[in-house]
Amino acid sequence: MSVTHDARVQIHKPASTGQRPAVRGWPDINNPAAWVVAVILLIMPLIANGFFLIEIFATTLILGTIALSLMFLAGYGGMVSLMQLTIAGFAAYMVAVFGVSGNANISLGWPWWLAVPMALALATIFGTLGGALAVRTEGIYTIMITLAIGAAFYYFTNQNWAIFNGHTGINTVATPHFWGVNWRSDIPFYYIVLAVAALCYFAVDYISRAPFGLALQGVRDNPRRMAALGFNVNAHRVAAYAVASFIAGLAGVLQVWNYRQISPGSVSVGACIDVLIIAVVGGITRPIGPYIGALVFVLLRTFALDFLVKIGLDGNRFRLLIGLGFLAIVFWSSDGVIGLWQRWCQGRRPTANRPAGGHGHG
Amino acid sequence: MDSVAQRLSAVGAGAALELRGVTRLFGALAALTDVTITVRPGERRAVLGSNGAGKTTLFNCITGDFPPSSGTIRFFGEDVTHFPPYERIRRGLRRTYQISALFPGLTVQDNVYLACRGVSRGRFSFLRPGQNDALMHAADSLVHAVHLAAVKDQRVAELAHGQQRQLEIALALAGAPRFVLFDEPAAGLSPTERAELVEILTSLPAHIGYIIIEHDMDVALRVVESVTMMHNGRIFKEGLPQEIQSDPEVQELYLGGGHE
Numbered sequence: 001m002s003v004t005h006d007a008r009v010q011i012h013k014p015a016s017t018g019q020r021p022a023v024r025g026w027p028d029i030n031n032p033a034a035w036v037v038a039v040i041l042l043i044m045p046l047i048a049n050g051f052f053l054i055e056i057f058a059t060t061l062i063l064g065t066i067a068l069s070l071m072f073l074a075g076y077g078g079m080v081s082l083m084q085l086t087i088a089g090f091a092a093y094m095v096a097v098f099g100v101s102g103n104a105n106i107s108l109g110w111p112w113w114l115a116v117p118m119a120l121a122l123a124t125i126f127g128t129l130g131g132a133l134a135v136r137t138e139g140i141y142t143i144m145i146t147l148a149i150g151a152a153f154y155y156f157t158n159q160n161w162a163i164f165n166g167h168t169g170i171n172t173v174a175t176p177h178f179w180g181v182n183w184r185s186d187i188p189f190y191y192i193v194l195a196v197a198a199l200c201y202f203a204v205d206y207i208s209r210a211p212f213g214l215a216l217q218g219v220r221d222n223p224r225r226m227a228a229l230g231f232n233v234n235a236h237r238v239a240a241y242a243v244a245s246f247i248a249g250l251a252g253v254l255q256v257w258n259y260r261q262i263s264p265g266s267v268s269v270g271a272c273i274d275v276l277i278i279a280v281v282g283g284i285t286r287p288i289g290p291y292i293g294a295l296v297f298v299l300l301r302t303f304a305l306d307f308l309v310k311i312g313l314d315g316n317r318f319r320l321l322i323g324l325g326f327l328a329i330v331f332w333s334s335d336g337v338i339g340l341w342q343r344w345c346q347g348r349r350p351t352a353n354r355p356a357g358g359h360g361h362g
Numbered sequence: 363m364d365s366v367a368q369r370l371s372a373v374g375a376g377a378a379l380e381l382r383g384v385t386r387l388f389g390a391l392a393a394l395t396d397v398t399i400t401v402r403p404g405e406r407r408a409v410l411g412s413n414g415a416g417k418t419t420l421f422n423c424i425t426g427d428f429p430p431s432s433g434t435i436r437f438f439g440e441d442v443t444h445f446p447p448y449e450r451i452r453r454g455l456r457r458t459y460q461i462s463a464l465f466p467g468l469t470v471q472d473n474v475y476l477a478c479r480g481v482s483r484g485r486f487s488f489l490r491p492g493q494n495d496a497l498m499h500a501a502d503s504l505v506h507a508v509h510l511a512a513v514k515d516q517r518v519a520e521l522a523h524g525q526q527r528q529l530e531i532a533l534a535l536a537g538a539p540r541f542v543l544f545d546e547p548a549a550g551l552s553p554t555e556r557a558e559l560v561e562i563l564t565s566l567p568a569h570i571g572y573i574i575i576e577h578d579m580d581v582a583l584r585v586v587e588s589v590t591m592m593h594n595g596r597i598f599k600e601g602l603p604q605e606i607q608s609d610p611e612v613q614e615l616y617l618g619g620g621h622e
Contacts, residue, residue, distance in 0.1 A: 210488050
């Protein structure tokens, strides 16, 4: 019996064996909870008012998508990038610069369907170049380089007036109107955000089982062995940054449409770190984690102030709650809220049912 | 038939692997000094030597994990001295690691699938493999061949040591290997698993040559036709297995005294 001989015979006769369910279905297709969440998200405009729709759910989905781009890099590629918010902010600035805004001396006045692809392309290039720098290092040095890029961009936008309009930023950014619909009015905008977030979520999940995503997880687990299997490890890492930059760029476009303005405050170092907190609190092992983290973050940011005032504390201490939550998660569940949820589900099920596949979407 | 010494010294385009004057320095320490080796296509050779003799460094230089400080390495006639590891692998070189170098977060099937994908096109493909994906079937066959079919959907982190060693070998046999470097494949295996290992090695197609680093003489000398002894980063002796075994100098250095 010959090992490799068998292998190569199979290559020429691929259709002979069919014992493997090679293609996994869409995630969570058999999970009733996922269907309930999907239906609730779809009928949200019927049950939520404008404030909840935009300030809570659209904001959650936008922040979640930025954190998803970090989850893609960190969870699958083992690369913690602190510049994902910077890339989103860059895309937001580009929409404002190429599109229409109140700052007519800066904005070029392109229609949104030209400005948006331009912004996405430039954001992807920006993030890929940053990634090409970052992949020359590992671990904490990757964090430092991406943090440095984020900090440099923040100070640059503060001081550059020709393009970024300094610390005042760019205001009254135009949003799309076509087919007689104002797409920034609450309900249409909610559906646009939901569609983009869903697209990114399913794309990341799909890629995770495609050769590119599997190879990325291989790079995370053992880069040296990946090279010894014929993979160009750094090329894979840079490509992962390109994908993550595109996702972050999409979220950035939505963000500038959401607030209709962009200023250095939106790309501050603190905001960069918020994205890391969101991803870690939600869990970076699965694409759903960043959205859960974003929901927790947005709810705390919105309501912790009132809550703290009610119990007689300074409302500005809402970050204290987030910080304590972050500490608790890091101590008790290294895979975030979804890790807690998973263990709780497993505790209720007979252990034999435990899914065997590693990061499968059970 | 030529004497082994003549064959080993023959230098030509026909060699599978040809190292000339390979030296590797770590700071002031010379892990390899002026190593010259020629291995024919299909030849099976053991590299013996005590700990620190430079055996694994030799492998690292051949695969490019650590490039040599000086000297040249040719693989099937092509100068690969300055190639990155993945370029050497794509040309048919393979290796296993002394300490299993696997992907613990992925399943057995995915580990082997990655190995198959690494030496073919579509490494960057965004499309999931379909039902009739040729590489998926190739991975299936490899998983069966190393007796891991029963655990193919388990994460590698959950496997027993022996199973991990078998997977380690499967990864090195993906695609169309022309020459394989086995770094102590029997480390930590039970006697039964060792027998299986010998069976896998001896049943490799004749055109696949290999170099094996192995301390277990029962394994090493049953699966090779020639032996290279290393000592302190240099080639100490080359010859047939029985010549090496009965060589008094070798016994003094390596087999001597309390060898089990």
